[in-house]
Amino acid sequence: MATPASGPVLETRGLTKRFGGTLAVNGVSFQVQRGEILGFLGPNGAGKTTTLRMATGTLRPSAGEVRVAGLDVSAAPLETRRRIGYLPENAPLYDDMQVLDFLRLAAALREVPARGRRAAISAMVSRCGLAEVLGKDIRQLSKGYRQRVGLAQAMIHDPDLLILDEPTSGLDPNQIAEIRTLIRELGREKTVILSTHILPEVQATCDRIVIIADGRLVADDTPAALAARGSGPVVRLVVRAQAGPPPGLDELRARLSAVPGVAAVLPADGEGEGSLGMRVQAAQGADPRPGLFAAVVAAGLVLLDLHRESATLEDTFRRLTLGADESEGGRHA
Amino acid sequence: MRKVAVLARRELRAYFDSPVAYIVLVVFLLLSGWLVFSTLFLLGEADLRQLFTPGLLSPALLLVILAPAITMRLVAEERKSGSLELLCSLPVSDWQVVLGKFLGALGLATVALALTLAYPLTVTWLGPLDWGGVLAGYLGLLLFSAALLAIGLACSALTSNQIVAFIAAFGISAVLYFVYWLQFFLPEWLAPAADYLALSGHLDNLARGVIDLRDVTYYLTLTAGALLLSERALARQHA
Numbered sequence: 001m002a003t004p005a006s007g008p009v010l011e012t013r014g015l016t017k018r019f020g021g022t023l024a025v026n027g028v029s030f031q032v033q034r035g036e037i038l039g040f041l042g043p044n045g046a047g048k049t050t051t052l053r054m055a056t057g058t059l060r061p062s063a064g065e066v067r068v069a070g071l072d073v074s075a076a077p078l079e080t081r082r083r084i085g086y087l088p089e090n091a092p093l094y095d096d097m098q099v100l101d102f103l104r105l106a107a108a109l110r111e112v113p114a115r116g117r118r119a120a121i122s123a124m125v126s127r128c129g130l131a132e133v134l135g136k137d138i139r140q141l142s143k144g145y146r147q148r149v150g151l152a153q154a155m156i157h158d159p160d161l162l163i164l165d166e167p168t169s170g171l172d173p174n175q176i177a178e179i180r181t182l183i184r185e186l187g188r189e190k191t192v193i194l195s196t197h198i199l200p201e202v203q204a205t206c207d208r209i210v211i212i213a214d215g216r217l218v219a220d221d222t223p224a225a226l227a228a229r230g231s232g233p234v235v236r237l238v239v240r241a242q243a244g245p246p247p248g249l250d251e252l253r254a255r256l257s258a259v260p261g262v263a264a265v266l267p268a269d270g271e272g273e274g275s276l277g278m279r280v281q282a283a284q285g286a287d288p289r290p291g292l293f294a295a296v297v298a299a300g301l302v303l304l305d306l307h308r309e310s311a312t313l314e315d316t317f318r319r320l321t322l323g324a325d326e327s328e329g330g331r332h333a
Numbered sequence: 334m335r336k337v338a339v340l341a342r343r344e345l346r347a348y349f350d351s352p353v354a355y356i357v358l359v360v361f362l363l364l365s366g367w368l369v370f371s372t373l374f375l376l377g378e379a380d381l382r383q384l385f386t387p388g389l390l391s392p393a394l395l396l397v398i399l400a401p402a403i404t405m406r407l408v409a410e411e412r413k414s415g416s417l418e419l420l421c422s423l424p425v426s427d428w429q430v431v432l433g434k435f436l437g438a439l440g441l442a443t444v445a446l447a448l449t450l451a452y453p454l455t456v457t458w459l460g461p462l463d464w465g466g467v468l469a470g471y472l473g474l475l476l477f478s479a480a481l482l483a484i485g486l487a488c489s490a491l492t493s494n495q496i497v498a499f500i501a502a503f504g505i506s507a508v509l510y511f512v513y514w515l516q517f518f519l520p521e522w523l524a525p526a527a528d529y530l531a532l533s534g535h536l537d538n539l540a541r542g543v544i545d546l547r548d549v550t551y552y553l554t555l556t557a558g559a560l561l562l563s564e565r566a567l568a569r570q571h572a
Contacts, residue, residue, distance in 0.1 A: 058421040060571045078424045086422040092415030094343075096350050108339045109423045153419075 007070055009034050009161045009191045010055060014064035017050050017215075024050045026215040027064065032161070037187035039202030039209040039223070040195040043321050047215040048195045049089060052165050055193070056086045069160055082111060085154030089165040091146045095139035099130060099149055102138060106153035124152040128182065144175030151182065155190075162192045168201060180205055199314050209313075213321035227313040233282050234315055235289055236268065238305040239296055240275040247276060247301055255295050261286030264319045271304060281315055336425050340433025344407070345440040353406075354441055357399050361445045365392035369452050381453055381462070385470030385540035387477075387510070387533035392449070396442070396478055397510050397532075401502035403441055404485025405495045407434045408567065412493040417570065427567045431560055435486055442478040446471060466542030473539025476552035477532065481506050483559035490566035506532065513537075 008031040017025040025047040032038045042048045053059035055066050057077045066073040068080040094102055103124060107117045125131055128148040133141060138149060147167055154162055167183065168176045184205050186192060196202060202209055203223050211219040211226075219226055241247050249267060256265045261283050268277040282288050289306060296303045348354035368391060369383045387393040411417040420430060453467050485502035492498050513531035516524045528534055532555075535548035 053418070056422040058418055058571060078426065081422060081424040084422070086419070088415060088418045088422070090415060092417075092419055094347075094416055095414070096347055097343075101346075105339065105343055106423075109336060109425055111424060 008032055008067075009036075009069055010193070011067045012051070012055065012064065013067075015051060015054055015061050015066060016063040017047070017054060017059065018062040023215050025054070025061075025212075028212060028215070028217045029064075030210050030217060030220055032191060032193060034160075034191055035189075036208055037183070037192045037194060037206045039206030040193055040212075041197065041199070041202060041209055041317060042212040043197060046212050046321065048197075048212060049165055050215075051212065052086075052163055052193070052195055056084055056163055057081050058086075082157070083160040085110075085157065085159035085162045087147075087150040087154045087162075087164045087167060089169065091150035091167075093138050093146065093149060093153070095137070097138055098135055099138060099141070100134040102149065103130075103152060103156065107156050110153075110157035112157050120156050120158075124156050127155075128152040142175075143170050144172075144178060147171065147175070147179055148182070151179075151186075155186070160191060162186065162190050163195075164192065165195045166197075167194065168196065168198065176201075199312075199317060203313055211317060211320055218320040219316070223313055226316045227311055229316050233287070234309045234311050235280040235282060235292060236277070236305065236307055236309050237280065237292060237296070237303065238271050238275050238277045239301045239303055240270075241301055246270075246274045247299070249276060252276060252278070252299065252301075255299055256280060256292060259288050259291035259295050261288035261291060264322075266315070266318050266322060275304060279309075279315060279318075281311070281319060336429045337432045337436065340425070340430060341436035341440060344434050344437025348403070348437070348441045353403070354444075357403060357441065358445050358448060361392070361395055361399060362448055364395055365449055366452060368392060381456055381467060382470070382540055384449065384452060385473055385536070387513070387536045387540070389514070393474065393477060393533065393536055394510065396474070396481055397506045398503065399445075400438075400442065400478060400481035401485045401488070401499045401506065403438050404482050404489050404502060405499040406489065407438065407486055408490040408563075409492050409495045409498045412570075413495075421570060427564050430567060431486070431490075431563045435483060435560060435563075438482045438486065439479055442482060443475065446474055446478070463542065469542045469544050470540050472544065473536045473548075476539075476549060476556075477536045480532065480552045480555040480559070483556040483563070487559045487562040487566065490563040 010032040013029050015025055015028045016023070028051055040048055040052070050059065054061045055068070055073070057073045057080055060074060068083050071080050073080045097105070103121045104117070107120055112120045125134065128151055130145070130148060130152060133145055138146065141149065151167070154164070164183070168179050171179065180201060183192065183194060187205065194202065194206060206223060209219065209221060209223055209226055210217060221229065239247065239252070253265045253267070256262060256278060262280055263283045264281040266279045266281070268279045270277040280288065280292060293303060293306060365384065369381065372380055372383055384392055408417065411420060453462060456462050484505055485498070488502040488505070489498040509530060509532040512527045513533040516527040519527055535551045538545055538548050
């Protein structure tokens with residue numbers, strides 16, 4: 001599809017969405033350049049899907065604007081939708097349709113010229129590996145195949161921008177790997193926005209990461225820069241009580257946060273029942289280990305483990321988004 | 334316009350890929366056939382007007398029940414499954430979606446009505462038939478169905494629950510249908526309004542073989558109004 005070669009494919013300025021009294025998205029501005037794979041990160045409920053909906057023109061912003069290839073989405077909704085391929089979360093497709101019929105429908109509604117439709121469909125079938133399931137009803141498909149059909153319908157009109165909302169959620173590890181490979185291949189020639197809350201996914205696929213928390217943009221950088229960002233080394237420690245139930249999480253966090261040289265304290269996995277794990281981010285150049293040891297002892301707890309690790313993207317993500325959603329996280333890269 | 338046709342074909346196909354179309358067709362054909370031919374066997378005379386005349390036991394009343402069953406899934410199901418979001422992200426306008434869905438449902442109703450052509454054809458085989466009256470009757474049933482389906486679509490567009498969509502559409506349609514016979518119980522100043530608004534009165538005229546522009550306008554206005562409401566309900570999705 002013909003578009004000016006220069007300028008960002010997607011640009012949002014002060015994008016805001018209010019639902020009743022709550023601010024779901026609050027003044028989010030970012031750009032996506034041609035050929036980029038942008039990771040769109042945030043805890044569940046941070047406003048990722050709402051932002052993407054506004055970008056695709058399915059939801060009207062309360063304030064701010066979205067431009068797709070320089071065109072204002074609210075002024076020219078149909079024109080901008082033509083340039084976007086969108087796969088909503090969980091791939092909501094027409095369950096009662098057969099895969100081939102569904103692709104035909106998508107091609108017709110996405111304005112693939114009648115003459116080129118057969119070629120476009122067969123290109124998508126080979127690209128997304130759908131040959132075996134063409135005659136099946138979509139409701140019979142495994143989740144992995146379902147996502148592939150979703151990807152195929154989103155790309156069938158060769159869009160300028162592909163927007164994928166949590167394309168790997170609910171898949172098993174093999175399927176995740178498949179979809180991730182597919183997305184990486186697509187990213188070689190396409191501009192992609194990939195929304196997710198799975199960090200290894202963006203580290204493995206994305207050129208740049210935007211993180212939002214509580215409806216606000218909190219970071220916009222490369223994965224490597226974000227991982228290294230603003231924090232010194234990370235100290236991992238595991239404690240347990242002398243006897244009885246595990247120590248209180250909040251109390252321990254407060255004690256550790258008070259140690260000089262500590263930038264942030266994040267809950268992490270413990271080592272079995274009764275123990276508590278923590279990842280402590282040190283301030284640049286500081287080594288808080290002696291202080292941490294003293295604090296644990298002063299609290300009357302047993303220190304099971306205390307060692308340095310290198311900072312990961314996850315540390316940055318959690319530091320930036322914690323408070324937005326405490327229950328999120330738990331995985332270790 | 335081409336996209337409206339694509340959407341309409343997809344909806345019609347969805348009916349025939351599921352049991353909905355077959356249940357609607359079988360129920361409508363059997364019951365309307367029974368209503369028409371029971372007089373034939375009981376009284377020994379074939380009165381095709383039975384097919385078109387609204388009443389407390391008539392094919393029109395079947396449509397009042399079946400139309401909401403046809404339309405209840407149109408938008409509510411897509412809203413529940415989430416596919417409405419995908420549909421809204423496609424380069425189709427809300428009007429194209431509304432018209433496509435409406436025409437798909439109207440397609441199924443048209444098939445049901447077309448199959449009942451077997452009855453007048455049977456009757457012509459038995460004796461002479463006033464085809465003009467039959468055509469006016471069919472026009473009446475088609476307009477009547479269109480209005481019911483548009484009301485059903487509007488109800489479906491307002492909710493994500495198919496049962497709610499069905500009951501709301503059936504409730505509205507039933508009130509508009511039965512008020513024709515209830516106007517004697519209404520206060521005098523209200524009766525003419527009820528007479529005009531009743532779905533059944535206008536069909537009654539057409540069933541007599543009289544094509545009056547006022548009746549046609551009534552159905553077209555009601556249909557257009559309900560479609561406008563559906564479009565607004567769908568647009569609210571973006572708000």
